């Protein structure tokens with residue numbers, strides 16, 4: 069079992085989209101029993117909330133279901149439990165690096181490192197400027213790259 073945690077700031081836009089999109093890729097590849105997926109935020113403003121309605125709507129248009137997800141904050145146990153902790157941008161990366169015990173820092177990586185053709189490590193925060201479609205395009209590409217990476221390792 070490989071465990072993957074997606075992390076953004078609020079856990080209501082980018083990381084829930086990553087969670088649901090990657091979950092769908094895993095289901096399509098018949099790997100549900102081998103890969104566990106979760107998402108969390110570095111911030112605490114939205115704890116217990118559903119994803120942003122714009123994220124739910126945009127994802128639903130492409131067949132992804134975000135409606136059952138609820139926001140939570142990253143906790144110390146996450147660094148132990150998850151094999152890959154994949155962040156959406158540089159500020160998530162810096163925040164987690166300062167929270168993580170040194171021995172677990174190698175688990176941290178940018179989600180977009182699995183879509184190198186984008187030449188962009190940061191997934192833009194869509195909360196204020198509505199770039200949900202751009203985020204979904206990036207998340208779909210990185211999901212396919214991550215799945216390929218995991219399958220090549222197996």
Ligand code: 4NP
Nearest residue numbers: 076077078079080081082195
């Ligand atoms: P996310 O987007 O990190 O992709 O979930 C945000 C959601 C909420 C806020 C910032 C970013 N906020 O400041 O409340």
